[in-house]
Amino acid sequence: MDLIDIPSQSRDKTIQDLREFSRKLVRELGFMRTSLAGSDLAPSAVHAIIEIGLQPGIQARDLAAILRLDKSNTSRQVAKLESAGLLTREADAGDARSSRLYLSGAGRELRERIDQFATDQVSRALRRLAPADQESLIRFLSLYADALSKENPNTAQAAEAGxxxxxxxxxxxxxxxxxxxxxxxxxxxxxxxxxxxxxxxxxxxxxxxxxxxxxxxxxxxxxxxxxxxxxxxxxxxxxxxxxxxxxxxxxxxxxxxxxxxxxxxxxxxxxxxxxxxxxxxxxxxxxxxxxxxxxxxxxxxxxxxxxxxxxxxxxxxxxxxxxxxxxxx
Known part of the structure; x- marks a missing residue:
């Protein structure tokens, strides 16, 4: 459902401001660069490393849903990471057609470095905000991210497929x-x-x-x-x-x-x-x-x-x- 409230400014101005803030976030977090988080990997590969580390044994289709990538892009990404020695595949005992993804030792070490890089980056930014502002930031970013996810075509297609x-x-x-x-x-x-x-x-x-x-x-x-x-x-x-x-x-x-x-x-x-x-x-x-x-x-x-x-x-x-x-x- 849509959340409706009395706006303090026009809808067009709100959209313009959010687009500007979103572009700035993308730039400041480094997503415009060819590599991310102090690694040699592209942003999508970094996120794949993070998600596989969070959910050892995740299947490629579930990784695709989380990353909002189609199956072919996810397969190419997984193949590149496997070739680089950063992840391994194991046959799924419950489904012979599927495999589960795990980080290798090198992949786990890289994920630790990525986590530390991101933690330091966010920590430095939070030092500039009061505790109450930090709580508000988390709450409203969560609301915004959830609202965006409802418009995601991959999510909609999965729901339609039942x-x-x-x-x-x-x-x-x-x-x-x-x-x-x-x-x-x-x-x-x-x-x-x-x-x-x-x-x-x-x-x-x-x-x-x-x-x-x-x-x-x-x-x-x-x-x-x-x-x-x-x-x-x-x-x-x-x-x-x-x-x-x-x-x-x-x-x-x-x-x-x-x-x-x-x-x-x-x-x-x-x-x-x-x-x-x-x-x-x-x-x-x-x-x-x-x-x-x-x-x-x-x-x-x-x-x-x-x-x-x-x-x-x-x-x-x-x-x-x-x-x-x-x-x-």
């Missing part, structure tokens, strides 16, 4: 409770420092919820790959109060940029709007990648408070979205 939809399963699937609890535990251990208490809480409460399915006004959606749940979302709620609770929304890092999170959120909100007047969710301050998805879907921050029950102090945030068909409260 690739994402074919992987979405409604309802409980054996093994999904452990998969979803594991996704949450790993992500929040890194992002928020949570430990066994949080993982046990997710697993216990999700199992209790799943035991009650099917149930009116409640549902669970999973994204499955090879029988494993790599993403999830739940609509819980109170039918009498006409209020839905969006819970356990998580997407594995390997699916980043493919539109899986947005597809799950759209299904959950369509279901919630059919049963409830309002939908709310709880999250933690600082999880900007998730926040921009919520805001793009119509959620707004309703309250924030300090939470101490997770093993460390965090700022809990409650977002609320009104059913467009329900009217004002």
């Amino acid at each position: 690739g994402i939809g074919q992987g979405i399963q409604e309802g409980y699937v054996p093994g999904c409770i452990g998969d979803v609890a594991s996704l949450h535990a790993r992500y929040h251990a890194q992002a928020s420092g949570f430990g066994v208490y949080f993982e046990r809480k997710v697993a216990t409460e999700l199992a209790e919820f799943a035991e009650g399915l099917p149930a009116a006004g409640k549902n669970l959606w999973l994204y499955l790959d090879g029988g494993r749940a790599l993403a999830s979302i739940v609509v819980d709620g109170d039918l009498a109060a006409r209020q839905a609770h969006l819970r356990w929304f998580i997407v594995d890092e390997s699916l980043r940029g493919m539109g899986v999170g947005r597809a799950l959120l759209e299904r959950a909100l369509a279901f919630a709007d059919a049963h409830y007047d309002e939908t709310y969710l709880w999250t933690f301050k600082g999880l900007d990648a998730a926040r921009h998805l919520y805001e793009a879907a119509g959620f707004g921050l309703a309250e924030a408070s300090e939470g101490r029950q997770w093993g460390r102090v965090v700022t809990e945030q409650r977002f609320v979205r009104r059913n467009p068909e329900a009217g004002p409260r």
Whole structure:
């Protein structure tokens, strides 16, 4: 959906400013040069090295989706990196026609140098910004990047082909409770420092919820790959109060940029709007990648408070979205 607000300047001026800022970012980050990040590689090759390093074993088709390249360009890029001794291929045990990509020792060393170069570059720039401005920068760049991704022709073609939809399963699937609890535990251990208490809480409460399915006004959606749940979302709620609770929304890092999170959120909100007047969710301050998805879907921050029950102090945030068909409260 489009985000609509009262503009402080004309739309033409906003477009002109954003184009100018985008061109400047491209120049300052070095994308106009024949090599990037202190390496001898072209920008697309540098990004391929980064993504393969982030997701060892990624398939070429998934790499193409993330980099927004067609299959032939991706194949040429992978072949060049393999010839340079920077990556290796291994046959996919589950699909003889596919192979999985891994960085070689030389590739891992190069990725470390690229990471350090980029970290230093961003760090120097951030020193010129106040902490509050840094948070705003992350939030609005995330919103802008997400808005651009919706116009990407590769993403649109994948959605039209039904690739994402074919992987979405409604309802409980054996093994999904452990998969979803594991996704949450790993992500929040890194992002928020949570430990066994949080993982046990997710697993216990999700199992209790799943035991009650099917149930009116409640549902669970999973994204499955090879029988494993790599993403999830739940609509819980109170039918009498006409209020839905969006819970356990998580997407594995390997699916980043493919539109899986947005597809799950759209299904959950369509279901919630059919049963409830309002939908709310709880999250933690600082999880900007998730926040921009919520805001793009119509959620707004309703309250924030300090939470101490997770093993460390965090700022809990409650977002609320009104059913467009329900009217004002």
